[in-house]
Amino acid sequence: MKNIFTIALLAVTPLAYSQQNYNIVLIVADDLGYGDLGPYGVKDIKTPNLDKLAAEGVRFTNYYANAPECSPSRTALLTGRYQQRVGGLECAIGLNDVGRYPEALELSNRNEIGLPVEFNAIPSILKAKDYNTAIIGKWHLGGKEKFRPNVQGFDYSIGPLGGGVDYFHHTEPKGMFIGIEMEGNPDFYRNGLPHRRENYYMTHLITDESVNWLNIQNETKPFFLYLPYTAPHTPYQGPDDYRPVQLTSKEFGIGNREIYVKMIESLDNGIGKILAKIEEKGLTENTIIIFTSDNGPTKMGTTGLLSGNKSELFEGGIRVPLIIKWPGKIKPGQVSDQMAIGMDITASIANIIGVVPPKKLDGIDIIGHVVSGNKDIPRTLFWRFKRGNGIIKAVRDNNMKYIEETNKKGTTEFVFDLQTDIGEKNNLADKNMGELNRLRKLVENWEADVRPERYDFYREFQ
Numbered sequence: 001m002k003n004i005f006t007i008a009l010l011a012v013t014p015l016a017y018s019q020q021n022y023n024i025v026l027i028v029a030d031d032l033g034y035g036d037l038g039p040y041g042v043k044d045i046k047t048p049n050l051d052k053l054a055a056e057g058v059r060f061t062n063y064y065a066n067a068p069e070c071s072p073s074r075t076a077l078l079t080g081r082y083q084q085r086v087g088g089l090e091c092a093i094g095l096n097d098v099g100r101y102p103e104a105l106e107l108s109n110r111n112e113i114g115l116p117v118e119f120n121a122i123p124s125i126l127k128a129k130d131y132n133t134a135i136i137g138k139w140h141l142g143g144k145e146k147f148r149p150n151v152q153g154f155d156y157s158i159g160p161l162g163g164g165v166d167y168f169h170h171t172e173p174k175g176m177f178i179g180i181e182m183e184g185n186p187d188f189y190r191n192g193l194p195h196r197r198e199n200y201y202m203t204h205l206i207t208d209e210s211v212n213w214l215n216i217q218n219e220t221k222p223f224f225l226y227l228p229y230t231a232p233h234t235p236y237q238g239p240d241d242y243r244p245v246q247l248t249s250k251e252f253g254i255g256n257r258e259i260y261v262k263m264i265e266s267l268d269n270g271i272g273k274i275l276a277k278i279e280e281k282g283l284t285e286n287t288i289i290i291f292t293s294d295n296g297p298t299k300m301g302t303t304g305l306l307s308g309n310k311s312e313l314f315e316g317g318i319r320v321p322l323i324i325k326w327p328g329k330i331k332p333g334q335v336s337d338q339m340a341i342g343m344d345i346t347a348s349i350a351n352i353i354g355v356v357p358p359k360k361l362d363g364i365d366i367i368g369h370v371v372s373g374n375k376d377i378p379r380t381l382f383w384r385f386k387r388g389n390g391i392i393k394a395v396r397d398n399n400m401k402y403i404e405e406t407n408k409k410g411t412t413e414f415v416f417d418l419q420t421d422i423g424e425k426n427n428l429a430d431k432n433m434g435e436l437n438r439l440r441k442l443v444e445n446w447e448a449d450v451r452p453e454r455y456d457f458y459r460e461f462q
Contacts, residue, residue: 017352017368021129021222022326023287024349025274028077028226029267030070030138030233033297034319035304036264042302045261049272050323053291057325058334058370064396065295066342067091068310068317068385070140070163073294073342074228078141080121080346080361082382087452088113089141090386091311092163095172095180097143101386107455114142115152116454118358121346123153125355126224132217135159136209137228150192158190158209160202160230167202167230167237169246177249184246201239203231203263207270214277219286224349227274228294231267236300238262260300285327288352288367290345293320307424313383313394313403314424329371338376339396340366382446395442402439415439 034040038047039054066076066083069092075083083089088107091100099105099113107113126133134156135149140163142148149157165171165187174184188195197205206229217223235247236255239262271291278284296303296310296317308314322340324330347363350356369377383394390407399419405412415428415436429436 017354020286021131021353023217023223023278023283024352025225025227025278025287025289026345027271027274027289027291028074028137028228029291029293030228030230031295031297031301031310032232032264032267032293032320033301033303033309034306034316034321035302036232036297037321039323040321041304044257045264045302047264047268049268049275050291053271053275053289053325054323056327056332057289057323058330058336060322060324060336060338060340062337063292063320063322063340064318064342064381065293065320067383068295068312070138070233070294072385074141075115075119077294077342077345078115078122079119079359080343080350080357080363081119081359082343082362082450084384084447084450085362085453086115086119087454089115090384093140093142095162095177095182098180101388103452104386111144112455114144114147116147117152119454120152121357121359121361122224122226122349125350125353125357127153128355129353130221131353132221132223133226134213134224135226135228136213137206137226138163138230138233139228145192148189148192154226156191156213158188158195159206159228160187161189162187164230164233164235164252165202166235166247168199168242170197170200170202171246173249173252174246175249177252182249184248199242201237201242201266203229203266203270204239206230207273210270210274211277214274214281217281217283219283229267229270232260232263232297232301234298236260236263239266255300257300287327289323289325291321291323292342292345296320305423311385311387313385313392315418315422318383318394324367324370326367326371330367334370336370336376338366338369339379339381341381380442382443382450384447393443393447395439395446397439397442400435400439402436402443404440404443413440 038051065073067073071092072083075089088104094100099108135154137159139161143161170188173182235252236259238259303316306316308316343363344366347361348365348367351365380397385392393404401416403414413429416424
């Protein structure tokens with residue numbers, strides 16, 4: 001049956017690229033807000049390198065993360081599909097690999113919480129074209145050995161496996177943290193094995209490792225660098241905030257805007273060094289640079305005119321920056337209002353290098369859409385976020401958006417017209433029951449389509 005999902009996929013005709021294998025650098029900030037960069041209107045943060053990247057490429061205004069938290073967003077990015085199809089990854093994996101909602105908890109009890117190799121599309125399609133691959137930065141898709149990056153198709157991996165670590169000691173929180181007693185253990189791995197780099201500011205470490213890895217790349221073999229920085233995720237620590245004792249759990253969420261600004265400026269500075277190394281190697285013209293964020297910010301960040309923050313499905317929790325530079329293909333200084341989402345990046349990479357992924361993707365070639373210069377197309381995008389016994393669902397159908405929040409207090413529904421109400425201030429749910437019912441039905445049909453594929457106990461939770 002042809003439905004809205006297949007229609008969306010067919011809406012963009014794949015662009016025929018040359019047989020040249022382009023280098024790809026995918027940079028993902030952590031908890032960076034839609035309004036936290038110069039090109040998106042921030043006033044108190046200086047981001048000259050990302051400003052320049054936007055001036056040399058395209059900046060998207062309607063780009064979304066697939067989720068308002070780390071693990072689900074990264075799942076969709078690497079699989080090119082709605083994360084719901086994997087199962088157990090609809091909110092950030094908890095400390096000690098503990099699931100945070102019923103299905104995820106059941107998986108963690110079975111030691112199965114993480115991204116299975118067979119779902120991970122990006123490494124598999126790149127290896128089909130003999131790319132050198134690396135992940136330098138945060139993983140957060142399962143700490144068990146069978147889920148680690150080094151078994152997922154990455155030739156080189158270094159960084160923390162979990163959600164957030166002390167920027168200098170690379171340790172988890174110490175003490176009671178979100179209901180779990182933590183010992184403050186190290187969380188930093190190189191090619192799947194514990195690795196210590198004490199007293200090395202994490203943002204600088206990720207940058208320097210990336211520069212070193214790029215330095216050994218050359219024109220004879222294409223490369224893919226997945227660069228998921230930890231900044232500006234908690235704990236709030238700037239490059240000058242070193243202290244000899246690691247942070248306790250109580251200190252992980254303490255900070256201020258001044259520190260937050262320094263974290264983002266350090267991130268921007270690191271990106272500048274990476275771009276400079278690519279230029280020095282003479283690889284700029286053959287390298288695609290993609291920059292985005294995994295989800296919206298904490299309340300420390302900036303969302304511009306958008307409402308909501310991380311862990312919410314209001315615009316501020318899921319609408320994030322996306323900047324892409326592709327010399328000779330994407331005209332400099334473009335601004336695209338095309339609706340796009342994280343899993344589109346995977347579909348774009350697959351089409352650019354000419355490989356059909358083993359599993360059918362849910363995204364579209366958004367890069368090809370910009371290169372072609374075609375008019376923007378209507379789309380329908382979906383979200384579902386789970387935490388504990390609470391569930392938040394959403395759909396954006398062109399300019400109309402529906403949110404359903406269910407918790408122990410009951411269910412609340414929202415309908416917004418984003419064309420006239422970008423800040424989601426005017427709830428139309430009671431004023432337009434026809435639109436409410438239409439959008440709710442879209443979500444119901446989507447949920448039936450994206451049921452998890454990897455475990456048979458899912459029906460217990462319906």
